[in-house]
Amino acid sequence: MFIFTRSATAEDEARSRQYEFDIPRTSRTLALHELSRQAGGLLVAYLSSDDEEEQSLVGPVKGRLTVDEVLRVLLRSSQLGSRWIEDRMVSVEPRPPTEATVELPSEAVARSLSYSSGFDLSRFEPEEVLVLGWPIRDLTLSVAPAVVMESDELEAIGASTLPDVLRYLSQSAYSRPEGYRASGAQYAEMRGLGPDTALILINGRRAFPSANSLASSAFDLNSIPVTAVERIEFLLDSAAAAYGSDAIGGVINIVLRDKVAQPTVELRYGGTDGGAEQERVTLSAGLNKDRFHGAIVFDYFDIGGLLGEERSLWRDQDFRRYGGRDHRSPISSPGNVSSLSGNLPGLSAPIAAVPRVDSTPGTTIDDFAATAGQPNLESLLRYSSIVPETTRRTVTATGTARLTDQITATGELLYVNRDSTYYYAPPVLASMPVPGPSPLSTGNPYNPFGRTVRINRLLTEYPSQVQSVDSEWLRWVVGLHGDWDRWSWEVSALRSDEQATATLDNALDPLAALRALANPDPALALNPFSSGPIGSETLLASLRLPPDVDEFSSGGQQFTGFLQGPIWTLPGGPVTAVLGAEWRSEMMRASNEVARSFDRDRDIVSGFAQLRVPFVNDKLRATLPGLRELMFTAGTRLDDYSEFGHVLRSQMGLLWKPHRDLSVRVSGGSSFRPPSLYELYLPRISVVAPVTDPARRELAAVTLTMGGNTDLEPVTARSLTAGLVFSPDSAWNWNISADWWRIDMKNRVVSLSPQVMLAHEALFQDRIVRDQSTDAERPGVLRAIDASRINIGGVKTAGVDLGIKADFLTELGRFTPELQATWFDRFESSDVPGQAPVERVDLASELGSILDWRAVLSLRWKRGAFGAAMFARYTPSYDDAIAGVRTGRTIDAQTLFDLQGSLDFGLLYGGESRLHGLKLWAGAVNVFDEPPSFADVGDASGFDSSHSELKQRSYYIRLEKEF
Incomplete structure (x- = not known):
């Protein structure tokens, strides 16, 4: 006793x-x-x-x-x-x-x-039931593996953005840095299948593609502040019939905070060497009454820019020091002069650098003698953004009102205003002709060569070119849910509208520049042959284009209703069913002066049903040894798309518990992703472009057509997952899981380059136009190529997810060690029909490198007022490659360490202290300032952006006060 x-x-x-x-x-x-x-x-x-x-x-x-x-x-x-x-x-x-x-x-x-x-939720088998979203609960009835990052874990990670959080999830095959895209958008890249294959939910309801990401048809995770997030739930399978059939890469549910006990102010400051300063102010408050509670969070987040000049890899792109190529550009300041054919007049080489110091009032051929064959070279990435300048202002609000004992009303509001600025190199004169004297013209008065030459010049007289993206997003949800006898029900309505404006400034008018290079008037002509200013301020201003403005919109609306409850009882327990229906409308709009505009909508009517059947439960274990529990789940969804008609997809799962501490689970299903409105209806444009014709071994000027394709077919996939969970009855609260998974995706939508199509011309005869041939052994002259989007190839991938976690209390405090690891057994990608699939595991790829292992080890500690967290992120070595061809180089393995400490002053000095509610966090990411390894796959950037970033070590300090 x-x-x-x-x-x-x-x-x-x-x-x-x-x-x-x-x-x-x-x-x-x-x-x-x-x-x-x-x-x-x-x-x-x-x-x-x-x-x-x-x-x-x-x-x-x-x-x-x-x-x-x-x-x-x-x-x-x-x-x-x-x-x-x-x-x-x-x-x-x-x-x-x-x-x-x-x-x-x-x-x-x-x-x-x-x-x-x-x-500890892990003691109650969380893998059996995934709680997805608020207020929709238990809607998947799934046995598929799941990972849940609660608020305390998000707090321990100390990430400033949601994309940063994904770096600590091993199932996220890779993560692109902030500056990878000029818009600053970042996506979930689950299993490496592409940003449009993960279904993103907010509070259990679909998030539409972001307006700044129409081309990717993906949701920009930077749209939501991490300070407004209560938890993130990852369903690592396609078994989510209640939410949609397009979850090829799984489901990510972002659950917003719905409760704030006390008004709170949070301040955060961070940065890295050379820039990327972060400043954040978050205000949160809540209202808690008998029949109503709600929360509101205001978040202001500002990230300063970080330019390539601050990192040696981009400051000097001569990668010969690493055994690579020299990626410096001949487009430099001062520039370079080259001949149309042969050597430059009076020189022994076809190219010469513009002298940095003129020895005469006007540059002569003699001034170029010392630079013949020695061009000026420039590292253009020194001007580019590693981290774009970004400012985001966000308001999130949630509320719940108990109307009666059986009926509850809920509401949700999300408003985001964001602007991002990305810097490029200044405008350039790239291989532009500069006329010399001729019978019809005196040519450029500064040209000392007496005939037409070509000039490459970086126009540092202008500021850097700038692309800014301003966006505004409003999303609201209202819902009613309640009980009817033993059943629960819900109806909800969602509306989402987002507009984005992309502006390119400081661009050069190439036609005006050509005229200025050919103008015989010294006052109106550009002088690229001198190291001084290329022209007067008035002349330079006249060559500048007005800002190029493109506008994009995305969004939609959704009405959903469902019933959930027991339909009958078996010896193993009640059979639970979910029955629901959904109507959804999606829209995408774009206005572009070059590609013209498009404005398209899509309607989807859906019905779904899910079932959980417990055949055996713990009561029957005496009569059925080794069969402590057996449960079957099934789900099906029928979608009626306005373009594609009816689509039926199903998922199934099985859970077997041979022992109280051991669970075995199997789940699988099929997925269906229709081409996005952008992929279907982006207006086609035709341009004349030079293409190398391998069949005739000549350079051809062809009419190249790009844009959408209304004949595209949907992407389909099948997945299967099998694994086990071991959770022994121990004071250490062990939870060990291992899951084997396989995904087979077909009919990917891609844009092939003209050269790839010409290399496999027999497969694309309906897209390549030639003249009638008069030579039986030589095809006709190449005239046109249709390079619009196309369904092609697929991906077959398989691997194992491993998770080991403990949570125990000692005299030294509470410890929570955890290991997450994902092993890729295969990742076969077919990019050209009729060609053998390419195995991409451990092979660097411009599309994103798939590594055989990715592991995250963490240790969290808490004792009273003090806390600490350490994370180690490991990536193994892998083969470097250019366009899928190994270079013989190995990209080194790397382990990055992150560290954070916390102090709760209120606990330290007692609850009645004036410091009650005051908390401090301080930490660093990549504590040892490990630089990215040089990689040929990065081309001019010099590193693999799917597994490395140039920010290197960053630090932060965070202060929170409750009132």
């Missing part, structure tokens, strides 16, 4: 204290987890092994209540009761037949003590 002593006064205070609860209708075990979390870490020992009791739906419970009041609701109509063991521990156990005191068996006591650091 175990005897517990406690203070009656402390227990009475704990039992009389009220908390603000918002527990949705869900299974009893998950409801008790929410009770523990929302009551400030109350310790709950759940001592029942009755599967039907565990899975029974209870709730919702909302309002300012005591723990006992909540327990009365959660344990109603059950054979369970509750008993306070001490002021911070409650036992939930079968009601005794008499009023005699129930002795706790030693196993139960050990289990209750294992929760001494909080109610």
